[in-house]
Amino acid sequence: MLKLRAVRVKNALVRECMAEFLGTFVLLLFGCSAAAQVKTSRETKGQFLSVNMAFSVGVMSAMYLTKGITGAHLNPAVSLSFCVLGQVPWDRLLPYCLSQLIGAYVASGLVYLVYYDAIMDFSGGVLTVYGPNETASIFATYPSEYMTLGRSFLDQVVGTGMLMLCILCLGEKRNTPAPAELIPPIVAVIVLGISMSMSANCGAAINPARDLGPRLFTLTAGWGTEVFTCYNYWFWVPLVAPPIGGVIGSFMYVIFIEWHLPDPDQLENPSTLPTISDKIKQPSIGLEL
Amino acid sequence: MLKLRAVRVKNALVRECMAEFLGTFVLLLFGCSAAAQVKTSRETKGQFLSVNMAFSVGVMSAMYLTKGITGAHLNPAVSLSFCVLGQVPWDRLLPYCLSQLIGAYVASGLVYLVYYDAIMDFSGGVLTVYGPNETASIFATYPSEYMTLGRSFLDQVVGTGMLMLCILCLGEKRNTPAPAELIPPIVAVIVLGISMSMSANCGAAINPARDLGPRLFTLTAGWGTEVFTCYNYWFWVPLVAPPIGGVIGSFMYVIFIEWHLPDPDQLENPSTLPTISDKIKQPSIGLEL
């Protein structure tokens, strides 16, 4: 349709960066809009759970939009983990991360435009990071008051580790693969699980782009430098901890599961495939594998 | 079954209009009934989230009923977008939109019949648009008090744009298609995401028929002309903004994703298909594509 195929971008990297930009844009537009809706309506039009759910819908939609093009990272910690695993070339890392960051920034701007009236009404026109009328948490994440630095670092490491640990198995034909066409909603459910169980401490960013993009936006839009200086310059935690957690989670998967699966070439000639456990007669609910 | 095949409607357009009528009827019957349930029970038998969820169930059911017949538009903004994209002929536009509108009107009437006792009990018999006992919002959407006109227009543009942006990719074999038989629940989840994240401002109609049909019904059923005059004749916003947003969202999809996918004819001869990115070894979770 639209006889404009001549405009097709020739450079693969540019096409991929456009996809990562768009995917992260969609992810943040769903998620931060929901945060704005719940915050500015004082939880009358949604609740904590609906913010978690909206981020998950964003994950699903962004993955359907981009998974065939880049693998749908949407997250620098995921991109880094795939690079470390040898599944994405290292020269993709920086361009992908920048695209994700810009997508997150632009999405934050659009959320601000759409919810400008609501934010002004809620905050009385004073854009702050602290207090009952703060609105900074609509965009970036901030730690709970009781958190120590080391603990919040651990929190982000564990959350991102769970993400990689749980998604790496989904495409593995030698184990229990998820249907390829349904990986987006299944990853979305995993992200929902993480945000329902590990967001009390620091908001479960588990994604440097998802956190830095909106934070930079709030810096430029009138919340001031406090978005970076508050909680003793805490902002670096969701930037540094998730990549470390993602790599640790990936290695946990490799060490506990992947190393011990049969070799892929054996799958092509199933007659030589050693049974994983000769003594186990597969239970009924595993028969279909 | 029932040896009445002789009654089959010969005219394709009439059959399609019957399907769009029935689909929009089902969508609104689920959604507005849930709104009536939550409103008249004063949130003791449901909450804001359950209204969002009921509309999504309505989307899913309506799509299973009609997708094989018309593509399950259920929304003039969707019909228009498909016409602009060249996928539905322009002479379908008006008949489909009228069918959707009538379906929405009739569904509103049935909701009113079923919830008549509840609405009378809740409102004390006075059908109003404003105040704590207003019941007009069970049917059509109304803006929050803090909204300016331009902002509410933008809100409807963005919401409908997200809808088209996120659903257009679902059937694309050259990207990550969703399973064809599961597109109805996946679209339903996307609609749920939009209503959880973009309904605080104006109720997320994102559908002229869904809004005008119930509004016309309330006009005729006793709520008076205020349903049109209130908020300075705001009613035209959910009629005009969604078609514009739908077209913008469709173009965003085309520009960022579709133009850069391989040509369809290349898919039939995969050996000549240029790899989207030669340098990328697909990550595990993308292997199945």
Add this chain to the structure above:
Amino acid sequence: MLKLRAVRVKNALVRECMAEFLGTFVLLLFGCSAAAQVKTSRETKGQFLSVNMAFSVGVMSAMYLTKGITGAHLNPAVSLSFCVLGQVPWDRLLPYCLSQLIGAYVASGLVYLVYYDAIMDFSGGVLTVYGPNETASIFATYPSEYMTLGRSFLDQVVGTGMLMLCILCLGEKRNTPAPAELIPPIVAVIVLGISMSMSANCGAAINPARDLGPRLFTLTAGWGTEVFTCYNYWFWVPLVAPPIGGVIGSFMYVIFIEWHLPDPDQLENPSTLPTISDKIKQPSIGLEL
């Protein structure tokens, strides 16, 4: 397993009745247990929505248990509708309904046993139908106080009609069929939609067995004859209205959709299949059909 195949029941009808009994038992055990949990915990361990969701999980589980054996009716209104549609022989109707009724009764008894301590603690040992400490609504459904008789009859007709209208299309290969293996969760979502949108008036029984079984149980377990006499002998409404509604919904489906689908024999020779609409180039999201 277990070399007891000799005990296989030879009579098909008995096997089918055992399946309908077990399925309805599972449906009610999930649903009424959730009602007991929410009621006796005074909504601290669940809420209205979680009762709706538990009934839906019950529908899904019961369908996986029995759909290959009887079609998983679990509801006399569904059985009757299938008989009227000519898809189930009339001599199955009464045995199925009785099996469903007994399954619902036995499940109610088990719920009472499991929640006996909780019910006694909540109610102070007085089993009543009215008042803040009533526990009868854990089992059967009762109308809201504002309901008139005709309205509650209409409510049950519409709810059951929606059920049949929305599920009859799911297996139709000539339209948009749902995946056969996923029909149980999809029907469960439809039931969830009905209970989120049409349970404010009368509790959305839409199933004579689901209502009469528990009501008979409460009669025998100490709630007294009031479970039948209350609200002016209202108990007959969820017995009589759902079968009527189911048949009406089935006919709506047949009239609006099924009559106009291509003949089944044409599907086996697709080259002769008349296109539903020659002028419509299917939209992207319909391509996969």
Add this chain to the structure above:
Amino acid sequence: MLKLRAVRVKNALVRECMAEFLGTFVLLLFGCSAAAQVKTSRETKGQFLSVNMAFSVGVMSAMYLTKGITGAHLNPAVSLSFCVLGQVPWDRLLPYCLSQLIGAYVASGLVYLVYYDAIMDFSGGVLTVYGPNETASIFATYPSEYMTLGRSFLDQVVGTGMLMLCILCLGEKRNTPAPAELIPPIVAVIVLGISMSMSANCGAAINPARDLGPRLFTLTAGWGTEVFTCYNYWFWVPLVAPPIGGVIGSFMYVIFIEWHLPDPDQLENPSTLPTISDKIKQPSIGLEL
């Protein structure tokens, strides 16, 4: 990837135990983290339902990680049931159970590390089993105050019985099988149903490892021996009742459904397959089977 295939564990049992360890670890990390989030945020960052949902996400993720390796038991009651059914050899029982227990213990420790600040802030530094600031229930389950011993035993028997009854049918090709690749989310939904409907009495452990692992952790981490002695040494109930319930539920499935299905060898030669019910013309929604 990572040329370390030399480290592959040769012993099948060890590989399987590693999988059961990891799976139960993931299950508990999701579930107990969510319990900590809801408890320490005083339900401002989640609610009872979100704990149920997080456990279900844990079930799904753990099953995708391990189902191809061990069948994804994650629960000694499930392992025992499969042994009794003859589908898992008895010599697997003890190693699996121990692996599950250790996985649950280690996950509890990590939850404690991640939520240490939050738990200290919530409890004022006093780790107790009773009272408004108790935190023991983040980890193990405890009965409601009104429960008698026999009733809580029955509660755990019924809950685990429902689990086995509902999951055993999912892989049965002679009935209505679920898609093999989607069994993890479907089992997760069943577990969600159980925890929404049968957790008011005793917290729905229905899994000895899920209960004993965290209880042992709280014993060693500072909650004291009260975690075992409280409620008159109640801790043995979720250890003993679930295996009994799992076996009873399995037998209910076998007696009501499996015995009466056609013989498996007949499926390979469908022409000799006796129709389950010759007189029933399958209803529309069953046609696809």
